[in-house]
Structure formats: C-alpha cells, structure tokens
Amino acid sequence: MSIYSEFLNFHRNIYTSGHTTDLHNGKVIKVKVHTKTNSTKGYHEPEYNDLLLVSGSIKMSYEALIPLFALSGHEYRVLLFIIAYCAKREDNTFYWDDMVASEYMTLYQIAAGKKVKPETIRLALHKLTKLHIVQKIKKEHYLLNPLYSARVNNYSAKNIFNAFLARARNAGISIQKALFMSKGVAD
Numbered sequence: 001m002s003i004y005s006e007f008l009n010f011h012r013n014i015y016t017s018g019h020t021t022d023l024h025n026g027k028v029i030k031v032k033v034h035t036k037t038n039s040t041k042g043y044h045e046p047e048y049n050d051l052l053l054v055s056g057s058i059k060m061s062y063e064a065l066i067p068l069f070a071l072s073g074h075e076y077r078v079l080l081f082i083i084a085y086c087a088k089r090e091d092n093t094f095y096w097d098d099m100v101a102s103e104y105m106t107l108y109q110i111a112a113g114k115k116v117k118p119e120t121i122r123l124a125l126h127k128l129t130k131l132h133i134v135q136k137i138k139k140e141h142y143l144l145n146p147l148y149s150a151r152v153n154n155y156s157a158k159n160i161f162n163a164f165l166a167r168a169r170n171a172g173i174s175i176q177k178a179l180f181m182s183k184g185v186a187d
Contacts, residue, residue: 006110011054014085014103029053058084059150066180067133067148074116074124078104079133082144092144092160093137096125132178135167143167147179 030050038045060083067079081104086094101121108116125142128134135143146160168178 003110007107008052008054010107010110014107059089060148061150064148067131074108074120075127077108078121078124079128079148081107082128082134082142083149087144087149089150090156091163092146092149094142094144095140096142097140132168132173135164137167145179 029052031053032048033051034046035049036047038047058080064083068076071079082094082096085103086096086100088094098118101118104121105116105118108114125134129136129142133145133148135145137143143164146157146164149160165175165178168175
C-alpha cells in the first residue's frame, strides 16, 4: 500500500472512529485523471483512472506561520495536527488524550515511516503550552491560541480572543506574552 493510500485510510478512519471535531471534512472525492494513451486499436484512446482526494482543506490564519517557522520537530507537527484534526472551529478547544496521541503517532508513522514515543508527543504538547500556543483548560482539554486558527467570522473571533485572553489574565500572564511568541523562544 502506498503512503498516499495509507493516508486516505487514516483520514477516513479518524473521522469515523477518532476524536476529531469537524466531521464535514472526512469525505473523499474522486477525480478522473488521464493516465496513459492506448494506441493498440489504430487510434489514440485516452485511459483514465480515479484519483481519490480528501475533499476538505486545512484552514488557519497567516499568523500561524509565526510558530510554524519558529518551531521544529514534533512541536511543529503536533501543532499542524491540532489545527487540521483537533481544534473546533467554533471555539478553538480540543481534547488531547492517549487515543488522540495514538492517532498522531499513526499519522506520523504513515508519513515518516518511523515510530514516535508517547513521551516525545507529551513533551511537544508541553512545549506548545509553555510557548502559549495552546492553553491547558483542564486535564486533557486545551484551547488553541486564536492567532493560529481559522476565523469563522468577526463575532466568533472576538469571543474566542476574549475567552483566551481572560484565561491568560486569570493566570497572571500579560496579553503580549499570551498572544505572541518572543523571537528565539522556540529554540
């Protein structure tokens, strides 16, 4: 099985049995692509095959480029996984437990061909929390920094920002520190 086929199967399975939040992106579409031309009958006849593609897309803000450029390794990949599969678009909350970590490990093994230890993923999530890219709400419940997610509309963006910043203020963290990464912090 090719990496692409494994990814499609992973994508379908994560939406049917995983902890993902946006069930509308679990669909796969077929696109007919010209694969070769058959000339055995005295004329050229194109042959087509179906190419399966994930129908959705990953939505994030331009500000998400800041941590994506600054982070490396599993911190970077875990953030992309959270944006793509975990964070609810309505309020940026997401759930992270052993099952979600296992889903991440499965995707990593499909894409990179390597296994990753659960402790490595735990440390990556801890670093994202330390850098204020995510906030821990309570055990296994997190909030993605609204700078790094898709904005559904201005009203919901305002509510998400206010909730995120209220949690930061209650924790005694300045708004500047809560929202923005400092240069060189990810090193």
